Amino acid sequence: MKDTSLRTCILTLLTLFCLQGWADDGHRLWLTAEQPKDITLRIDPTMPDDDGYRIKGHTVEARTQQGLLYGRYALMRGEQGESHPAFRLRILNHWDNLDGSIERGYAGKSIFWTDDAPHLKEADWQRINAYGEACASIGINGTVVNNVNASPKMLTSTIIGKVKEMADVLRPWGLRVYLSVNFGSPKALGDLPTADPLNPRVKRWWQQKAKEIYTAIPDFGGFLVKANSEGQPGPFDYGRTHADGANMLADALKPYGGIVMWRSFVYGAKHKGEDRVKQAVSEFAELDGQFRPNVILQSKNGPLDFQPREPYAPIFDQMKQTPQMAELQITQEYLGQSVHLVYLAPMWKEFFSYVSPSTLVGIAGVANVGADANWCGHHFAQANWYAFGRLAWNPGLTAKQIAEEWLEQTFSTSDPQLVNMMLRSREACVDYMMPLGLHHIFKFDHHYGPEPDGFKPNLPLEWCPVYYHQADRQGIGFDRTTKGSGATQQYREPFRSLYDDVNTCPERYLLWFHHVPWTRRLNSGRTVMEEMDYRYQRGVDEVEDFINIWQQARQHIDNQRWQEVDRKLHQQLDNAREWQRVCTTYFHSFCD
Secondary structure, three states: OOHHHHHHHHHOOHHHHHHOEEOOOOOEEOOOOOOOOOOEEEEOOOOOOOOOEEEEOOEEEEOOHHHHHHHHHHHHOOOOEEEOOOOOEEEEEOOEOOOOOEOOOOOOOOOOOOOOOOOOOHHHHHHHHHHHHHHHOOOOOEEEOOOOOOOHHHHOHHHHHHHHHHHHHHHHHOOEEEEEEOOOHHHHOOOOOOOOOOOHHHHHHHHHHHHHHHHHOOOOOEEEEOOOOOOOOOHHHHOOOHHHHHHHHHHHHHHHOOEEEEEOOOOOOOOOOOOHHHHHHHHHHHHOOOOOOOEEEEEEOOOOOOOOOOOOOOHHHHOOOOOEEEEEEOOOOOOOOOOOOOOOHHHHHHHHOOOOHHHOOEEEEEOOOOOOOOOOOOHHHHHHHHHHHHHHHOOOOOHHHHHHHHHHHHHOOOOHHHHHHHHHHHHHHHHHHOHHHOOOOEOOOOOOOEOOOOOOOOOOHHHOHHHHHOOOOOEEOOOOOOOOOOHHHHOOOOHHHHHHOOOOOOHHHHHHHOOEEOOOEOOOOOEHHHHHHHHHHHHHHHHHHHHHHHHHHHHHOOHHHHHHHHHHHHHHHHHHHHHHHHHHHHHHHHHO
16 A cells, blocks of 8 residues: 555544534445555454454554454554553543533534434444444544433333444444443432442342443443532432442442442532632542452542643542542633634643553543434544544543644644644633633633633632632632641642742742732733733733734635634634633722
């Protein structure tokens, strides 16, 4: 096969991350491209049993059929040599609801839950099948098909039957199906008067439910659980611990090889009034070593809630005897959603510079996939789905390498200007939204626009922006040092001391950890307020430059997609200017 043919094969991935979707008239969009004619696929039983592969010329070798599948797509990307996944579990978390809506979804309705019919329709099957191939092409091997704020109805026989059909569609692509479950399901469904995890009848209920699921889906992956957070039921309702709840479910799944992914995103239940960024460690550290081997603690990359920039979550330092997996958010809930062009690989690489992939057994991505023709609502948002899969396989890849791969496969160009735009986009978003460690100053609930003055007397203070920036006449920022909330003490050294001292704390986290005077001079020589003014403006300037770069790239891009991205870039610029105006006006009211 000539190099030109191999390049054509590489471009077939365009069908997965760009054109494989649905046009406005409902017809499938497929790109037909020459497939490689002389690829040899060979099982090698001496290779490690981890889905890895070896590519020599046009020959793909692997120990398993799954490895051969991944190797085939790697060859299509132009890879050579041997490659093995860094994480055993590479899973997408879909926050899809049974009514077809998606919590924090910005790309249309769910591809899994399109109606209340007991069986998948042909159109459902086609979309889910295409989704499965897209995931397989980047090594994703699991999918949670429903919201962590789970409906108890997920465990009814009718829904289990429908999930079985999804699993049948996804199995050829190497994807195991998982379910988010409501911890209170036995009671909520009316089967029992309690959901107490130590009650023998509750244990039997879950054992019987696990048997029902595995009878229908023998390779079912397990449960994802959000418990005792944001009003969700959990073991605290019965005076039990997270370990009690997780272990009860783990015991039910153990005979079948299933796992429990128990989320550490907990606040407002047991440690009300405590600094919210401390609550995960406060609830889980004392339980380290008490979980069953098939329980995995799933924690967000930062200790708060998917902000444009957070320090890494200290729970990754604290849990030494409990398997952990990191939860990243692909959907841009706090980063302009599917309007702003924000490439997230630099954010995730930043996280991995603090948390070694070798300490994790898996990685989960909160997905941004919907029924929109382009899957993700914004053409460049597809890059984040792609980047998640590539980093889940190999976190040693650079953000630049992944951007170049994606651009070549999506737009048939790796124009250095477009690569540069992608690499700068996350920092630009931080600048025009939350510079110097500011955080959570979004409008309530939808988390889209700025609301630094937000305060609602009917809500807990920790849900209000004023709680997080702490602006007053003296200064700005949240004191999390030993003299404040003490959150710095949850970190390992050297970060514990580094963050605790205002003179050594990196400026990107300054207002996250310190309340500082408006007049404090920073490394630039500017005062805090002057630096905030500068960075808000710099963020706006960056988006203006992105528009210029996109204008210059018009010759490389088809007209439809160029216009769609151009419209969103101009909307992003309007939003960036709004953030700059609202935030600088508000903060200047304290220091002028």
